[in-house]
Amino acid sequence: MSYTVREVSAMLGLSASQIRGYTARGFLSPERGSRGELRFGFQDLIILRTAGELTAAKVPQRKIKRVLQQVREQLPEGHSITGLRIAADGDRVSVRDGATIWNPESGQKLFDFSIADIEEKTRTFALRAVPSTKSDEEDADSCFERGCELENSDPAAARDAYERALQLDPRHVEAHINLGRMLHEEGQPAAAETHYQAALAIDPEHSLAAFNLGVALEDLGRLADASSAYETALDLDPDNADAHYNLAGIYERRGDKAGALRHLKEYRKLG
Numbered sequence: 001m002s003y004t005v006r007e008v009s010a011m012l013g014l015s016a017s018q019i020r021g022y023t024a025r026g027f028l029s030p031e032r033g034s035r036g037e038l039r040f041g042f043q044d045l046i047i048l049r050t051a052g053e054l055t056a057a058k059v060p061q062r063k064i065k066r067v068l069q070q071v072r073e074q075l076p077e078g079h080s081i082t083g084l085r086i087a088a089d090g091d092r093v094s095v096r097d098g099a100t101i102w103n104p105e106s107g108q109k110l111f112d113f114s115i116a117d118i119e120e121k122t123r124t125f126a127l128r129a130v131p132s133t134k135s136d137e138e139d140a141d142s143c144f145e146r147g148c149e150l151e152n153s154d155p156a157a158a159r160d161a162y163e164r165a166l167q168l169d170p171r172h173v174e175a176h177i178n179l180g181r182m183l184h185e186e187g188q189p190a191a192a193e194t195h196y197q198a199a200l201a202i203d204p205e206h207s208l209a210a211f212n213l214g215v216a217l218e219d220l221g222r223l224a225d226a227s228s229a230y231e232t233a234l235d236l237d238p239d240n241a242d243a244h245y246n247l248a249g250i251y252e253r254r255g256d257k258a259g260a261l262r263h264l265k266e267y268r269k270l271g
Helices: 005-012 016-024 042-056 061-074 140-150 155-168 173-185 189-202 207-219 223-236 241-254 257-270
Strands: 038-040 085-090 092-097 100-102
Touching: 005 016, 005 038, 005 042, 016 038, 016 042, 016 140, 016 173, 038 042, 061 140, 140 155, 140 173, 155 173, 173 189, 173 207, 189 207, 207 223, 207 241, 223 241, 241 257
Parallel strands: none
Antiparallel strands: 085 092, 092 100
């Protein structure tokens, strides 16, 4: 069984932007659904639930991201992070891989401790965490995470947070993408294009930035440029069904029935 971003958001209390942020960092292993949407398995829910519980306990987002990144770096090559159990004991985060337990921040091995068993696909292990009393100095990542948390409740403040993140780090790819998406949703595709182009200049292999750029360019009526962006997105992610669908629409408007049919076939094949 797998779950969409919306279902995971409702289940775990995380925003869609937070879920996509953890996905973009490579912490999760989602599949693509019939329309190219992200779909998360049970092991992905474990990682997301961990992040959500630590967030609720006021563990700083920078620490959560740092821990997940350190765990990935400490694992043997080819070993998946989704096979682990991650928990908080006080202000210490611990990782369990089979019989081995360690502190990812120090690398120190720990004595065994109990973690509640996972019983159902919509339930994960329990975390015991104590809110942190330390205030983190503002940086681009903390501003970005604040933006993710505010998108649903205060979009204007979320935009300000993303803009602040880019002031602190103009090369923050995810801040460019999220700010671009918000501007696009507010009817400003030209402003969105600027941020998507900036994201791709920093990370030319970011498939989501390429796809979002295509949507913005299409809304601006620049169909040739949009088509090129969608093709780039497909080069980076051949399973992006939405890119095939959108390309089919562009070819249809151009009167290229063969091109439209070709992409529709690919779209249906992925479905």
